[in-house]
Amino acid sequence: MQLTQTQTAPMHRRRSLTDVQIQVLFIAPTIILLVLWNIFPLFYSLYLSFTEFSVIKPDVPPAWIGLQNYNKLLNDPRIWQYFALTGRYVVTTVALQAIIGFGLALFLRERFKGSGLVTTLILIPIMMSPVVIGLFWKLIYNPAFGIFNYLIGYSVPNSGPDWLGEASRALWAIIIVDVWMWSPFVMLLCLSGLKAIPDYLYEAAAIDRASPWFQFWRITLPQVAPLLLIAILFRTIEAFKTFDLVMGLTGGGPGDSTELIAVYLYRAAFTRFTTGESSALAYIILVIVIAVSNLYVRSLNRIRGEQ
Amino acid sequence: MAVSTTHAPITYATRVDKVGPRYQITRALRIIVVLLYAVISLIPVFWMVTAAFKSRPDVVAIPPKVFFTPTIEGFISLLTKRVLLPPAMVEEYKQRDDLNFAERIMAERGQRITGPSQYGQRLVNSVIIASASTVLSVLLGVLAAYAFSRFNVPGKGDLLFFILSTRMLPPVVVTIPIFLMYQQLRLYDTHLGLILLYTVFNLSFAVWLLKGFIDEIPREYEEAALVDGYSRLQAFRKVVLPQAITGIAATFVFCLIFAWNEYAFALMLTSERARTAPPSIPTVLGTGGIEWSAIAAGTLGFLIPVIIVTFALRDYLLRGVTFGALRK
Numbered sequence: 253m254q255l256t257q258t259q260t261a262p263m264h265r266r267r268s269l270t271d272v273q274i275q276v277l278f279i280a281p282t283i284i285l286l287v288l289w290n291i292f293p294l295f296y297s298l299y300l301s302f303t304e305f306s307v308i309k310p311d312v313p314p315a316w317i318g319l320q321n322y323n324k325l326l327n328d329p330r331i332w333q334y335f336a337l338t339g340r341y342v343v344t345t346v347a348l349q350a351i352i353g354f355g356l357a358l359f360l361r362e363r364f365k366g367s368g369l370v371t372t373l374i375l376i377p378i379m380m381s382p383v384v385i386g387l388f389w390k391l392i393y394n395p396a397f398g399i400f401n402y403l404i405g406y407s408v409p410n411s412g413p414d415w416l417g418e419a420s421r422a423l424w425a426i427i428i429v430d431v432w433m434w435s436p437f438v439m440l441l442c443l444s445g446l447k448a449i450p451d452y453l454y455e456a457a458a459i460d461r462a463s464p465w466f467q468f469w470r471i472t473l474p475q476v477a478p479l480l481l482i483a484i485l486f487r488t489i490e491a492f493k494t495f496d497l498v499m500g501l502t503g504g505g506p507g508d509s510t511e512l513i514a515v516y517l518y519r520a521a522f523t524r525f526t527t528g529e530s531s532a533l534a535y536i537i538l539v540i541v542i543a544v545s546n547l548y549v550r551s552l553n554r555i556r557g558e559q
Numbered sequence: 560m561a562v563s564t565t566h567a568p569i570t571y572a573t574r575v576d577k578v579g580p581r582y583q584i585t586r587a588l589r590i591i592v593v594l595l596y597a598v599i600s601l602i603p604v605f606w607m608v609t610a611a612f613k614s615r616p617d618v619v620a621i622p623p624k625v626f627f628t629p630t631i632e633g634f635i636s637l638l639t640k641r642v643l644l645p646p647a648m649v650e651e652y653k654q655r656d657d658l659n660f661a662e663r664i665m666a667e668r669g670q671r672i673t674g675p676s677q678y679g680q681r682l683v684n685s686v687i688i689a690s691a692s693t694v695l696s697v698l699l700g701v702l703a704a705y706a707f708s709r710f711n712v713p714g715k716g717d718l719l720f721f722i723l724s725t726r727m728l729p730p731v732v733v734t735i736p737i738f739l740m741y742q743q744l745r746l747y748d749t750h751l752g753l754i755l756l757y758t759v760f761n762l763s764f765a766v767w768l769l770k771g772f773i774d775e776i777p778r779e780y781e782e783a784a785l786v787d788g789y790s791r792l793q794a795f796r797k798v799v800l801p802q803a804i805t806g807i808a809a810t811f812v813f814c815l816i817f818a819w820n821e822y823a824f825a826l827m828l829t830s831e832r833a834r835t836a837p838p839s840i841p842t843v844l845g846t847g848g849i850e851w852s853a854i855a856a857g858t859l860g861f862l863i864p865v866i867i868v869t870f871a872l873r874d875y876l877l878r879g880v881t882f883g884a885l886r887k
Binding site: 269271274275277278279281282283285286289290292293294296297307352356358359360362363364367368369370371372373374375376377378379380381382383384387388389391392394396397398399402403407409432436437440441443444445447448478479482485486489492493495496514517518521522527530531534537538541542545546549553556 | 601603604699712721732762764767768772806837840851870874
């Protein structure tokens with residue numbers, strides 16, 4: 253299809269694509285790719301979730317056991333305990349990331365000399381490989397040769413808390429790393445949202461002598477809300493799935509104080525190799541994540557609808 | 560009444576609420592807070608960067624060492640394959656005068672360099688796979704996002720939720736079916752296999768994020784362009800894309816970061832030909848524990864390209880509305 257490059261009215265309008273053709277052409281590649289890549293893994297693991305099977309025993313074919321995996325998991329009080337822990341973790345870490353990220357975006361909103369450089373520097377923690385981050389924070393948290401305790405005021409080796417070794421602190425240690433790593437993500441999305449707010453809204457508010465407080469609640473927040481919610485939505489989904497960071501830092505311990513549900517799943521899948529059972533657990537997780545995301549998406553649509 | 564004095568055109572405007580001393584003070588405070596955050600959040604990064612130049616005892620020194628004699632043995636460990644010499648042979652080996660600079664350093668640790676490591680080749684693989692999948696996901700993402708944002712696509716809510724849901728299944732459980740599938744499709748250990756997988760993984764994010772950005776662009780611009788005789792495609796290319804550039808840049812950066820750092824699938828789905836760098840970084844395990852400086856060196860070398868790309872895109876990331884504001 254040939255497009256004329258002129259800025260004035262091109263004469264090919266009638267020959268160009270109709271809106272329906274554009275919709276199909278623009279959306280189909282994405283949907284087809286996603287369906288092709290997801291359909292087999294999705295159905296295969298759904299099938300496995302009704303069987304007893306282990307990948308390390310490929311000679312033993314999956315044996316159909318119906319709902320037994322689900323029955324066992326849903327009646328295991330530990331699973332619910334891990335879900336509750338995951339819930340606490342997700343709410344805390346995502347809330348902190350949203351507050352810090354949004355706050356930073358508000359502060360970075362007006363450009364100053366070097367703001368481009370500062371933004372890049374703040375983004376560095378996201379750019380690092382999660383596996384390496386787990387390893388290095390372990391070094392940083394170490395009570396003997398780690399730098400964390402020195403920075404918060406314990407200058408004698410081994411006098412400070414053992415962040416990863418105490419059940420009451422280990423989850424917080426993980427939250428600190430996750431917040432450190434992902435707040436800049438929320439920041440960048442909010443920053444782009446803030447940049448898109450037209451100036452005239454504030455000009456009008458200034459002429460009306462609206463207080464900064466009023467401007468924030470009535471202009472800034474509603475205008476940024478869609479992008480802020482998308483950032484929170486993706487962070488929530490990812491936080492539910494957190495396992496690499498935990499495996500690197502605590503491995504779920506001490507005891508099971510940091511045994512997030514995805515960590516438990518990882519162990520079921522790749523330490524105990526109970527493939528059938530872990531597929532069932534993955535589906536339980538999927539259903540819960542879908543339910544939670546649905547609530548988010550609804551509130552996102554409500555916000556959009558009001559505009 | 561004809562007052563015909565000529566005035567120079569007004570080329571600037573000052574917001575009256577942005578000149579007072581109170582504004583100046585809060586502005587200074589904001590900059591200080593941001594700088595403070597940047598400094599604090601960079602301490603762990605600084606610690607990692609310095610570890611890359613530390614000798615092995617210095618990394619785990621008690622108390623932690625901020626000042627140390629820099630060494631490049633971490634980088635040498637990363638880039639070479641070595642064997643441990645038996646203690647009896649070390650002195651003899653050190654005496655040889657055909658040793659180059661790197662060999663001398665490693666000889667001090669009782670190791671002999673046997674050849675280059677695969678890090679370079681894997682870095683090349685990483686560049687190919689990450690850049691191709693990032694471009695592909697942003698491209699497909701922006702098209703789908705535009706269509707979802709502007710048209711009443713049938714089943715739009717469900718399609719969008721389906722796209723989102725592809726990101727929800729824990730990856731741990733998908734790896735095995737994907738592995739089986741890739742062996743059947745002969746995509747195992749190919750560049751194409753990882754490119755498509757990362758694209759699939761990033762697409763949900765790209766579509767949702769870009770739709771968020773395109774929703775913010777007033778439709779009036781395009782409608783004006785359509786009235787002027789632009790086709791939909793031309794309006795998309797010449798009106799929407801330039802305005803969505805901030806969102807495109809942000810999406811690009813995040814897709815790139817994910818594809819660049821992905822570890823689990825790369826480990827499972829590649830062996831020699833298409834293996835990327837992340838799985839090889841933590842496996843630089845030497846004799847006697849973790850080689851912190853080699854891991855730090857690998858991470859640092861791996862971090863710098865992303866920092867450069869992000870820094871190069873900073874003007875797009877921080878750009879405001881490109882056209883004058885449209886008054887509704």
